[in-house]
Amino acid sequence: MPKKVSRRSFLKRTFGFAAAAFGLSAGGYYYARDIEPRLLDITNHKISNNAIPQAFDNLKIVQFSDTHLGFHYDLDQLEELIEKINKIRADIIFFTGDLMDEPNKYSEANQIPSLLQKIEAPLGKFAIYGNHDHGGYGSDIYKSIMEEAGFILLLNENRKIEVSGSSIHVIGIDDAMLGRPDIKLAVENIEEPSYKILLSHAPDLADGAYSFGIQLQLSGHSHGGQIKIPFFGALVKPPYAERYHEGxxxxxxxxxxxxxxxxxxxxxxxxxxFLSRPEMTIFTLHSDNGN
Known part of the structure; x- marks a missing residue:
C-alpha cells in the first residue's frame, strides 16, 4: 500500500524542489552541472576498534563508488582518479558498486578493465554489485570487467585478509534493489573473534547487519543526496538510502x-x-586493543 504523505511533508517537498529549481537557475545551474561534479573531495578518516589486530595498525584502505560511467562521467575522469588512488599507496581497495550507468548501452566498456588493472593494492582489490551493475542485463558484463581488472567480486561471501599471522574479514553482499543480499550466507565460516568489514551498496541494510557482529560497513548508492538545499537537506534519497545517506x-x-x-x-x-561534492575516501585502521 502506498505510504500516505502528510500535508506538511508534501508542502516541504514542494518548497524544497522549488528552491532547488531556483538555486539551479543561471549561475547555480552552471555550477551544479559543470563545476561541483568535478570537485573531487578526498576525505581521510581513522577507524579505531579493539578487534583490529596489531598487525593491521595503520593499514590504509581506499573506497570509491558510483562512477556511473556513461552518464556525465567518462574514462578520462576514471584514469585521473586511478592516478590519484595510486599516489595514496593504499593496502586495500574497495569499490562499492555502480560502475556504469547502463552497462548494456555503454560502448566503451571494453576499455574499462585495462584502466582498473592499473590500481595497485598489495592486500587486494574488492568489489560488490550496485543496482546499476545489475540493471540493463548488466550483471555478467560487470562481473567480467571486474574480474578481468583483478578485483575480487564478492556476492554474499567473504574473504580473509592475512598479515603476519593475523587476519580480518571482508564481506560483500548483493545489491538490495535488483539483487538478493544475504548477510547470513555471507558471514558463513568466519572464525570468531574477527574484525569484519561489510561492503553493501545499500547503506540502509546496516540495521540488519548489526546483529551479525559487523564492526564496519562501507556503502555508496546515495550520492550524498546529490542535491542538497540549506535547511532542507538532501533531495534525492533512493530506496535503501533513505535513512543513511552521507558520512x-x-x-x-x-x-x-x-x-x-x-x-x-x-x-x-x-x-x-549541489553541496554534495564527489568523494573518494581513505580509511586508516588503528588497533585499539591495548596490547
Missing amino acids: FYEIGSQEPLTLYVNRGLGTTRLPFR
Missing part, C-alpha cells in the same frame, strides 16, 4: 556497527551536484 553513523548501542556512506563520484538521473 558516519553508529548503529546499535552495545559494540555498535560503524557505517560510512560514501557520496560517490558520478551522478545519476540528473547531471547535477
Whole structure:
C-alpha cells in the first residue's frame, strides 16, 4: 500500500524542489552541472576498534563508488582518479558498486578493465554489485570487467585478509534493489573473534547487519543526496538510502556497527551536484586493543 504523505511533508517537498529549481537557475545551474561534479573531495578518516589486530595498525584502505560511467562521467575522469588512488599507496581497495550507468548501452566498456588493472593494492582489490551493475542485463558484463581488472567480486561471501599471522574479514553482499543480499550466507565460516568489514551498496541494510557482529560497513548508492538545499537537506534519497545517506553513523548501542556512506563520484538521473561534492575516501585502521 502506498505510504500516505502528510500535508506538511508534501508542502516541504514542494518548497524544497522549488528552491532547488531556483538555486539551479543561471549561475547555480552552471555550477551544479559543470563545476561541483568535478570537485573531487578526498576525505581521510581513522577507524579505531579493539578487534583490529596489531598487525593491521595503520593499514590504509581506499573506497570509491558510483562512477556511473556513461552518464556525465567518462574514462578520462576514471584514469585521473586511478592516478590519484595510486599516489595514496593504499593496502586495500574497495569499490562499492555502480560502475556504469547502463552497462548494456555503454560502448566503451571494453576499455574499462585495462584502466582498473592499473590500481595497485598489495592486500587486494574488492568489489560488490550496485543496482546499476545489475540493471540493463548488466550483471555478467560487470562481473567480467571486474574480474578481468583483478578485483575480487564478492556476492554474499567473504574473504580473509592475512598479515603476519593475523587476519580480518571482508564481506560483500548483493545489491538490495535488483539483487538478493544475504548477510547470513555471507558471514558463513568466519572464525570468531574477527574484525569484519561489510561492503553493501545499500547503506540502509546496516540495521540488519548489526546483529551479525559487523564492526564496519562501507556503502555508496546515495550520492550524498546529490542535491542538497540549506535547511532542507538532501533531495534525492533512493530506496535503501533513505535513512543513511552521507558520512558516519553508529548503529546499535552495545559494540555498535560503524557505517560510512560514501557520496560517490558520478551522478545519476540528473547531471547535477549541489553541496554534495564527489568523494573518494581513505580509511586508516588503528588497533585499539591495548596490547
